[in-house]
Amino acid sequence: MCNTLFVPLISLLFVFTTAALESPIPGYGVFEPRWQVKAFPDGELIPLSGTIEQVVHELRRINPSFDEHFGSNESADGDAVEKRREKVWFEKVICDNFRKTDNNEVRNAIAHLERVEGKPENDGGKERCGRVSCGYDVSVWWCNDASGAKTLDSFQDIADGIWTLAAMCNKHRSGWSGQAFHEMNWNVVVKWEMC
Secondary structure, eight states: OHHHHHHHHHHHHHHHHHHHOOOSSTTOEEOOOEEEEESSTTSOEEEEESOHHHHHHHHHHHOTTHHHHHOOOOSOOHHHHHHHHHHOOEEEEEESSSOOEEHHHHHHHHHHHHHOOEEEEOOOOSSEEEEEEEETTEEEEEEEOSSSOOBOSOHHHHHHHHHHHHHHHOTTOSEEOEEEEETTTEEEEEEEOOO
């Protein structure tokens, strides 16, 4: 009986938590990011929702060997990073337009996003943002400026936005924030947020 009540209550709490989120951009709505991800290296893509931290937690529940199968990918190959940068273009960057976050903690968000194979999706609609990562007082938001739904090729596209912001906004300071605008009408926000 306890388990029967506990699961719906946790689900309800998650719905209220998501509904209470405020977009980092005034006037924008909030969506819950969806992810098409693999729990097993040879498995099919499965749909999950939430931040990347929540998705990884669920992937570990589905596949207790998830970390062994997919590794941490914390030290990305330099050539691979450069190749990705050739296809992902951010036209404009604004620095320090939000509360500043710790530079070292931003790397944790990047590592999580680079680690998971799959495609992020949003439910469409212009001027809507979804929080894709939140941990260690760093939040990363993916915002849609296009009129329809959007699916990216990989989580790496969002991580590339963070890398772009780090390159442009960090300037050897301990704290920074920013927003990078992609040519395909979406943007990435990195800012301080308690999480």
